Amino acid sequence: MRLHPLSGLTMATVLGLAQLPAHAAPAQIKAPAELPAKASVADAIKASAPSDWRPLDPDNTLYLDIPAGRVVLELAPEFAPQHVTNIKALVAEQYYDGLAITRAQDNWVVQWGDPNEKSPKPILHAQRTLPGEFTVPMTKITNFTRLPDADGYAPQVGHSNGFPSARDPKSGTAWLTHCYATVGVGRDVGSDSGGGTELYAVIGQSPRHLDRDITVVGRVVAGMALLSTLPRGTAPMxxxxxxxxxxxxxxxxxxxxVPFAQRTNLEVMRTDSAAYQAVLEAQRNRGGPWSKVAAGHIDLCNAPIPVREVAK
Incomplete structure (x- = not known):
């Protein structure tokens, strides 16, 4: 199977997350008043409270271990429930162990899976292919905090439980977007030709034109540099x-x-928090002596989501 040629930091199950109505927008969430008028992202992070952060859910967090180190991925079961369940089944039977990263295309993706297409590794209990989960009903998404800035690919964009996402109220659908570090499911031409045996992570400029054409299952929250700096493949694609x-x-x-002592203990800033709105405003209106012109605008895929490692 090959990813069709047309073919960063997050949240799936939240521990203690206060739910917002689906129409929640940044104007409803005020940035901390104690921040200076032209605060930096570092200022916003420093002013954050413990409640502005949430731990990764260990039942929806994967550790991809390669010779260079560990890559931490967070899955998004609300957006791709069948694929997330199948990927976890593949992990449980240790399907991916001994496979390989077979593709590193400059300004595009890194892809991993079975390098032996003629005699593929057998699957014990999981499924090899599934119907595509390109969009979900908006009613299935429990949390959406909208960005006010215009977007060229969707009527509305923002964050759903920490994942960059988009939605279309007219069609009543929502989907995850192809930003840097997005993790998706490789497929052939058929919408039902992928199931998670091949996965990819975006390492280039956000290929948003792939949105709603491929099943997105999550994103990389740590260790992205281990993927983005891999030697580029010289064969086609x-x-x-x-x-x-x-x-x-x-x-x-x-x-x-994984035993607790061997886990990577991370916290991600809650994207429905006042602290995160302060991060967005700092990025939207960069201050300080270096910046000469403040953009007054932020693209969804350039909206940083802070991640920090905490003591066990």
Whole structure:
């Protein structure tokens, strides 16, 4: 299976997240009053409270271990429930262990899966393919905080439980967007030709034109540099031209199955918090002596979501 040629930091299940109505917009969430008029992102993070942060849910967090280190991914079951369940089944049977990163296309994606297409690794309990989950009904999404800035790809954009997302009130649908660090499911031409046996992460300029054409299952929250700096493949579409260049996957594990002492203990800023609105405003209107012109605008995929490692 090959990803069709037309073919960063997050949240799935939240622990203690205050729910906002689906129409919630930044104007309803005030930035901390104690911040200076032209606060920096660092200022906003420093002024945040413990309640502005949430831990990763270990039942929806994956550890992708490669020779260079660990990549942490957070899954989004609200947007792709069947694929997330299937990916976790693949992880449980250790399907990905011993497979490889086979593709690193400049300004596009890094992709991993089974390098042996002629004699693929058997699957024990999971499914090899599933119907595409390109959009979901808006009513299925429990949380959406809208950005006020215009977007060229969707009527509304913002964050749904920490994931960059979009929605169309006319069609009543919502979907995850292709931003840097987005993780999606590789497929062939058929919408039902992927199931999670091949996954990719965006390493280039946000390919938003892929939105609603591929199942998005989550995003990388830590270790992105381990993927984005891989040597570029020289074969068509950025695939490595010989097996020796593939990057071996040591293991992919669900965080919940990893002993606590061996987990990567991260917190992500809640995107429905006042602190995050302060982060957005700081990025939208960059202050300080270096900046000469404040953009007064922020693109969804350039909206940073702070992540921090905390003591165990």
């Amino acid at each position: 950025g695939f490595y031209d010989s097996p020796g260049k593939n990057v071996p996957i040591k293991a992919i594990r669900l965080a919940a199955s």
